[in-house]
Amino acid sequence: MAAVAVSGVDFRRPSRGVVVALILALWLALWAVLKGLHTLALGPAQLTPLHQGLNDLNDAIGASRNTNPLFLYFFNEIRLVIDEFVILVQSLIAQPAFGRPLPLIGWLGVVALAAFVSYAAGGFRVALLAAAGFTFLGLQGLWQESMDTLALTLSAVLIALLFGIPIGIWAGLSDRFAKIITPVLDFMQTMPTFVYLAPLTLFFLIGPASATIATLIYAAPPAIRLTAHGIRNVPGDTVEASESLGATRAQTLGKVLLPTAKRTIILGVNQTMMAALSMVTIAALIDAPGLGKTVIKALQTLDVGTAFNAGLAIVVLAIVLDRVTTAAGTRVERARQNRNPLAAKVRTGGLIGGGALTAVAIWLSYTYVWAAEFPSDGEIGGSIAKGVATATDWVQGNLSGITNGVKDFATLVLVDPLQSVLTGSPWWLVAAAVVAISVVLGGVRAAIGSAVCLGLLVATGLWQDAMATLASTLVATAAVMVLGVVVGVWMGRSSHADRFIRPVLDAAQTMPAFVYLVPFLALFAASRFTAIVAAVVFAAPVAIKIVADGVRAVSPTTVEAATASGSSAWQTITKVQLPMARQALVLATNQGLIYVLSMVVVGGLVGAGALGYDVVAGFSQGQLYGKGLAAGLAIVVLGVLLDRLTRAAAARTGRA
């Protein structure tokens, strides 16, 4: 039975590859003949009726915002509540308020409060880290911006948890609800972050509300998922024991489920916090105040020094938030192990003393200017920016031979040919080829999905831009997969390598997407290639981890059997481990594509052009608003197309 199945695979797999190769060859041949025909090109300032229609819709909504009941009683109410809430948090730490020239709590108070909260949640070490980190933000000369980012992040996280944890509990308790909510969460997370900013401004205007809601959409899923996961993983015996003793449902929830799942829920809070920070910086595109705005402005003027300084501040903030919430998670465990009464006393004392000190610091920062406004004497931000600018100049002056060589080589050999095939072919040829490949990889249903997506792409009027973006995405994904397989196999085979590389990958994943653009901008200046490299670096950690886990999951007995029959390491990898980790490889490709796509789009800020540029331009120029919206739509469609295609291929592989 098994032998038959295996031989079936052997027979079909190469044949599928051959068919795809044939389709590609035919495409190339036709491209050579039909080059430049029916390419659906559209100039940067040209609009289609759809774009114009979206512009009109925007105007119509703007005009009816204060008359339409849907807005009066729904969207506007939501906007007002969220705005009020965010402004309240901002007035505490970030913005002048209540007739004062400064926020209620000045820098000294915020630093003390951050340290105190970190001590209470995590411990002494993270308290030190938090104090040092926050002080550093001030020294960078970015106190106000950092506090704006922090205020927005915290408000979004609070709202996300307010809704996310109850929803997560529900999803953990009810299988039916979990089944409904899971695809919604999948969708919320796979949609490129960039995309929902513009539609949100349509309903909630530009401002804190839109930024917060965008952040919510992106940041709430991890909290919901992990809460549900934690609740679900409470051992059945424990829940039954509680019920058998006559606990009510509320008692079982409050005394058994939540405390047992606490650690996982805190992990969810951590992920939500990191996602929120990442999104808040991107929300700068719709005028969210804070560090993201500084980065974007600097990126647009190609001021690498300033971008680096602000990017560094984002990284510092990310590290502090990540460490503190992680420490809060491990404390739950540690508190249990530690039964030393002295330690408990020290902690109580620390909490009381720290609380008193914090109160004094807050009072000082409320009352005195020196404690409220971060002193500008010791500022090092300027020197950081200048140093980086100098270094950048030096790199661009002296290493341009190397960096330009790499850039030109990759662009000429990889990106340009692919892009010219995709953008130069008649649209119907590309569509036919993609549908044909879909049939081969995923069957008829996948082909129908692809056809619908392609039709939508044509309808957005941005076909050629979409093809250019697709070219960059494919090149970057290929690079991600090369990295993923090489490093992933290494990590999967050597626990040494895993132990060293995994923390690096974890750290890389907590960084907001934006930050990745800065160093590559310094190296490669503004170009498509810069965006591609940033996307590769952004997406590689996910792909590497999935491949490593897949290789690791291959049964050790099978590997041992291969070794015992005399396979070399190379044979073991190519004939046993990689084929058995096939599912993981496909999943890594899928995730790699989604991550790359979302980053390639952000690359619109640094000269990547195409859809990303259309979106960015839509934010800044009124008459391009509709086009930006359509570009966002095109990105989603592209994402859905790639996602569905890889999933369908994966299902096929799984079955075979």
Add this chain to the structure above:
Amino acid sequence: MTAQEVEVDPVGAGQPDPVISVRDVWKVFGPKASEVPKSPELCALSRRELMDRTGCTAAVRDVGFDVAPGEVFVVMGLSGSGKSTLVRCLTRLVEPTSGQVLFEGEDILAADEKRLRDLRRNKFSMVFQHFGLLPHRRVLDNISYGLEIRGVGKAERAKRAMEVVDLVGLSGYEKSYPDQLSGGMQQRVGLARALAGDPDVLLFDEPFSALDPLIRRDMQNEVVRLHREVGKTMLFITHDLSEALKLGDRILIMRDGKVVQVGTGDELVGAPVDDYVRDFVRDVPRANVLTLKWIMRDPRPDDVLDGPELGPDVVVRDATRAVLAAAAPVKVVRDGELLGIVGDEEILAVVAGQEADA
């Protein structure tokens, strides 16, 4: 287990009323599960056929039994026989599809949510295979959990918990967390939690299957001791026949959700109802289980009837020495009436394992 208790026949007249009466209980999982017990046609199908016909799994099929006050009643079966589902049906942790579960005459299946909670809080307690402890609470707080949800005050909770801590031999571990204890000690916590609420009935769902053999024996002795000391009614689920014989006053053997046989240990060994039970008890050391009444024979004319007298419920092992030492066969006597005699031959047949299958 002992001879006196074997005589208890809970349904018989003049006996104490049963604590728990289970009548025609069905538990069917699957679509339209409630239709199955109503249809005589479906009831007659085997589990496999039912699955193919309706897509339903019948975990418990038409089970009925009585448990007398103070009795240790063991339900035994292999995995998948439905015994864990059955015990959960008693307090509706799993809702039975049909049937009746009477506790002191009250139908538990008819109880509303509040009454059911009351019963669970005050009358029943359960010990679980994987302990089901709360990892974030110390031993003492785990034990007093049941009291806490009843709304008992903190001081009284602690006092009561300390009492049961002593009772189950956990003294000195009150402040530990579950993950700092061995499996055996964790199950003591589970036992203490069950005892803390002073229930009338203790339910055990394979409580010792996850423990290694030596500790399992300790815990079995612990249950025997506790039963002697607190005298509660116990319903014990196990897949281990020697555990069943050791603990159970009466044993119910389940197979594919159905009752195969109910009886005392010596009844199962001495008079198995079918090949399944016979196969099951084949390896039991018969001398430890069978009593004299199972091996005695009628006196023959040439027998000398001046040997010593023994009761019919004396276990063979305990009688061996007396029978072999006596010059004449032992007389099996109840209330002065001669029931039969047991000679060297009968004893040796059991001890040496040569007795023909009954």
